[in-house]
Amino acid sequence: MPADIARAVRWLETASLTMQDLNDTKAVRPALDALALRLDGKQAGANTIxxxxxxxxxxxxxxxxxxxxxxxxxxxxxxKVPKTTETVDPRVVVNPRQARELLIALTYVGKRQRNGKGRGRRLMAMFACMYFAALRPAEAVGLREQDCHLPAEGWGHITLDSSRPEVNRRWTDTGDTHELRGLKHRGQDDVRRIPIPPELVKILRQHIEEFGVAPDGRLFRSERGGVVASTAYTEVWQEARTLALTPAQVASPLARRPYDLRHAAVSLWLNGGVPAPEVAARAGHGVDVLLRVYAKCIDGQEEIVNQRIADVLTA
Incomplete structure (x- = not known):
C-alpha cells in the first residue's frame, strides 16, 4: 500500500465510528444532519440531500x-427527507421561433475569430439534434454518421445505441473524461430509433459536408478532433442566448441550459397531440415519468378542463 494511502487509512480508522456504535441511533442522526449541509455550512439542495x-x-x-x-x-x-421538484419549469421552454433564432445565433458565435467557421457554427447541428430529436447532450456528443439515415428528401431517422456522458477522468476505465456507455434508463444492448424531420436532415447533411466526421464517425468534435466538452458547448450556448434573446429573456430561465432544448422538444410533441407512449419512446422515457416530469409544460389543458367543468355545471 502506498504511504499516502496508508496514512489515509490510519486516519479513517481512528476517526470512524465502530460498527457497534452504528447500532445507536444517537450516533447516526448527526450523520443525517451533516449530509444536509454544504461544505460552507449552508443548507444543501434537496436533490443533493x-x-x-x-x-x-x-x-x-x-x-x-x-x-x-x-x-x-x-x-x-x-x-424527513426534503421534497424535490421533478417537473420541468415551463419558463425554460422555448417556442419553435425562438429555437430557430437560437440556432441561427449559434452560427455567429466566434465568427470573427475563425474566418466564418467559429465554434458556434461547428456545434450548431449538435444543438439542433437536442431540439428536433430531443437528444440528451451526452447522446448528441456521441452521435455518429452511421447512426443517422439522412435521405435527400423527406424524414430521416437516428438510431442510438450509446451515449458519452462527461465524468471525472479518475473514475473512468480509459482515463478519458467522456466514457462510452449505453443509453440512459435502458439495457446495455437496447437501441432507440428517433424519426427526424426534413429540417434536421438538411442541417446534418450540411454539417457533414462542411466539417466531415471524426475517424470513429462522430459528427461533432472539437477543433482538435476530440470529444466536445460540456464547458465548451455551454459557453457557446450562453453567447448565443445573448445574441438571440432580449436582455429580459437572457436574465430569465428561458433556455438557460442546452438541456432545455430537449425539454422544448418533448413539450412541443406533447402539445402537438403526439401520443404519450410515442413521445416516451422517442425521448427515452417511461410514460409515467414523461407525464410527471412534463405535466406543467402541456399547454392548453387548463382551458380544456375549465370548459368541461363549465359544461357540466350548465347541463
Whole structure:
C-alpha cells in the first residue's frame, strides 16, 4: 500500500465510528444532519440531500447483508427527507421561433475569430439534434454518421445505441473524461430509433459536408478532433442566448441550459397531440415519468378542463 494511502487509512480508522456504535441511533442522526449541509455550512439542495441519504442507506443495507449490523439504523430514525421538484419549469421552454433564432445565433458565435467557421457554427447541428430529436447532450456528443439515415428528401431517422456522458477522468476505465456507455434508463444492448424531420436532415447533411466526421464517425468534435466538452458547448450556448434573446429573456430561465432544448422538444410533441407512449419512446422515457416530469409544460389543458367543468355545471 502506498504511504499516502496508508496514512489515509490510519486516519479513517481512528476517526470512524465502530460498527457497534452504528447500532445507536444517537450516533447516526448527526450523520443525517451533516449530509444536509454544504461544505460552507449552508443548507444543501434537496436533490443533493436525497442523493447522499440514499448512498448512506445503501451503505447500511450492505452492512446488514454482511451481518455486520442487525438492521438498518436509518429505519429507526424519524428524519424527513426534503421534497424535490421533478417537473420541468415551463419558463425554460422555448417556442419553435425562438429555437430557430437560437440556432441561427449559434452560427455567429466566434465568427470573427475563425474566418466564418467559429465554434458556434461547428456545434450548431449538435444543438439542433437536442431540439428536433430531443437528444440528451451526452447522446448528441456521441452521435455518429452511421447512426443517422439522412435521405435527400423527406424524414430521416437516428438510431442510438450509446451515449458519452462527461465524468471525472479518475473514475473512468480509459482515463478519458467522456466514457462510452449505453443509453440512459435502458439495457446495455437496447437501441432507440428517433424519426427526424426534413429540417434536421438538411442541417446534418450540411454539417457533414462542411466539417466531415471524426475517424470513429462522430459528427461533432472539437477543433482538435476530440470529444466536445460540456464547458465548451455551454459557453457557446450562453453567447448565443445573448445574441438571440432580449436582455429580459437572457436574465430569465428561458433556455438557460442546452438541456432545455430537449425539454422544448418533448413539450412541443406533447402539445402537438403526439401520443404519450410515442413521445416516451422517442425521448427515452417511461410514460409515467414523461407525464410527471412534463405535466406543467402541456399547454392548453387548463382551458380544456375549465370548459368541461363549465359544461357540466350548465347541463
Amino acid at each position: 436525497r442523493r447522499k441519504r440514499a448512498v448512506l442507506h445503501h451503505l447500511f443495507e450492505y452492512a446488514v447483508e454482511l451481518e455486520e449490523l442487525p438492521s438498518n439504523p436509518l429505519h429507526r430514525i424519524k428524519w
